Amino acid sequence: MALASGVRFAARALLRPWALLRGTTLGRTEPAAGGGGDGARRFGSQRVLVEPDAASGVAVMKLRNPPVNALSLELLTELVISLEKLENDKTFRGVILTSDCPRVFCAGLDLTEICGRNPAHCAEYWKAMQELWLRTYLSSLVLVAAINGACPAGGCIIALSCDCRVLADNPKYRIGLNETLLGIIAPFWLKDTYVNTIGHRASEQALQLGSLFPPAEALQVGLVDQVVPEDQVQSTALSEMARWLAVPDHARQLTKNMMRKATADRLLRQRDADTQNFVSFVCRDSIQKSLQAYLEKLRQRKG
Numbered sequence: 001m002a003l004a005s006g007v008r009f010a011a012r013a014l015l016r017p018w019a020l021l022r023g024t025t026l027g028r029t030e031p032a033a034g035g036g037g038d039g040a041r042r043f044g045s046q047r048v049l050v051e052p053d054a055a056s057g058v059a060v061m062k063l064r065n066p067p068v069n070a071l072s073l074e075l076l077t078e079l080v081i082s083l084e085k086l087e088n089d090k091t092f093r094g095v096i097l098t099s100d101c102p103r104v105f106c107a108g109l110d111l112t113e114i115c116g117r118n119p120a121h122c123a124e125y126w127k128a129m130q131e132l133w134l135r136t137y138l139s140s141l142v143l144v145a146a147i148n149g150a151c152p153a154g155g156c157i158i159a160l161s162c163d164c165r166v167l168a169d170n171p172k173y174r175i176g177l178n179e180t181l182l183g184i185i186a187p188f189w190l191k192d193t194y195v196n197t198i199g200h201r202a203s204e205q206a207l208q209l210g211s212l213f214p215p216a217e218a219l220q221v222g223l224v225d226q227v228v229p230e231d232q233v234q235s236t237a238l239s240e241m242a243r244w245l246a247v248p249d250h251a252r253q254l255t256k257n258m259m260r261k262a263t264a265d266r267l268l269r270q271r272d273a274d275t276q277n278f279v280s281f282v283c284r285d286s287i288q289k290s291l292q293a294y295l296e297k298l299r300q301r302k303g
């Protein structure tokens, strides 16, 4: 049972040959600045930059979908493919996930993907969101989030799906699930991920209030594992990675699976129903109106 999801992912990977990526920017390989051998080559896609270090078995994966790394359908797809590629390459044991956009780790769902779109598009989008969560939450790799910017909603979920979180100490870099403030509801698997991280009572409060925690509070409530000065986020993430990689892979992977599988299985069992629920909810007139109003507020806030 413990290996079932791994087998499922492996089977899925076989069904997605890299040939599909020919003719796109995905899968492109280029030498890293100052790099030489294979271990220093970087690859990735338009929106995800991967800097692999074969010697250490660790890759740095950077989200680069400016201005705020909103999770567009393209970004979701490219993230899944990049992670899958690293998982299938036995050279790699760990990934540090970070942002290439200044001041923002990830702004969460790309609201333009669910505002004024038809139900078929919303369904496709939501399935991609589910896929990214399943992929990160159950990854056999060690995932460390180096959170170098604001981290609301869907951004927070990506960070919580990692094994460990390091947050830059900047009061503007708040983290949490603020869905209720947009008039929407976190689906059960986001709630489960929150509860698994900070416990039931803290989640109950934070979810209802849509709390976004500044660094010191995020550390106190257990949303992140370390808060460090901004220029030390990367080095601290690497030290954390070394700590996790000191454990034999098979023991750590099976333990991770034991801790997370039941939560992931809950979504796997009702994935279609969850998609239908999402689509019928976000396509309601009243929800569309409140999402539009929120987007408008974001746009006007500028300048």
Ligand SMILES: CCCCCCCCC/C=C/C(=O)SCCNC(=O)CCNC(=O)[C@H](O)C(C)(C)COP(=O)(O)OP(=O)(O)OC[C@H]1O[C@@H](n2cnc3c(N)ncnc32)[C@H](O)[C@@H]1OP(=O)(O)O
Pocket (backbone or CB within 6 Å): 067, 068, 070, 103, 104, 106, 107, 108, 109, 110, 111, 112, 150, 152, 153, 154, 155, 178, 179, 182, 184, 185, 186, 187, 190, 277, 278, 281, 282, 295, 298, 299, 300, 301, 302
């Ligand atoms: C029953 C089942 C139910 C199921 C119900 C579904 C539940 C789903 C769970 C997940 C939900 C989510 O993730 S919902 C998304 C929640 N996200 C948020 O609330 C974050 C909103 N954004 C921000 O707070 C800020 O942008 C922040 C990230 C801190 C960065 O601030 P900055 O000052 O640096 O940048 P801004 O000037 O605000 O933004 C720059 C531009 O990016 C745009 N922008 C910002 N965030 C955006 C976003 N999420 N999607 C699209 N566009 C966005 C702005 O409009 C600007 O556009 P221009 O003016 O055109 O340049």
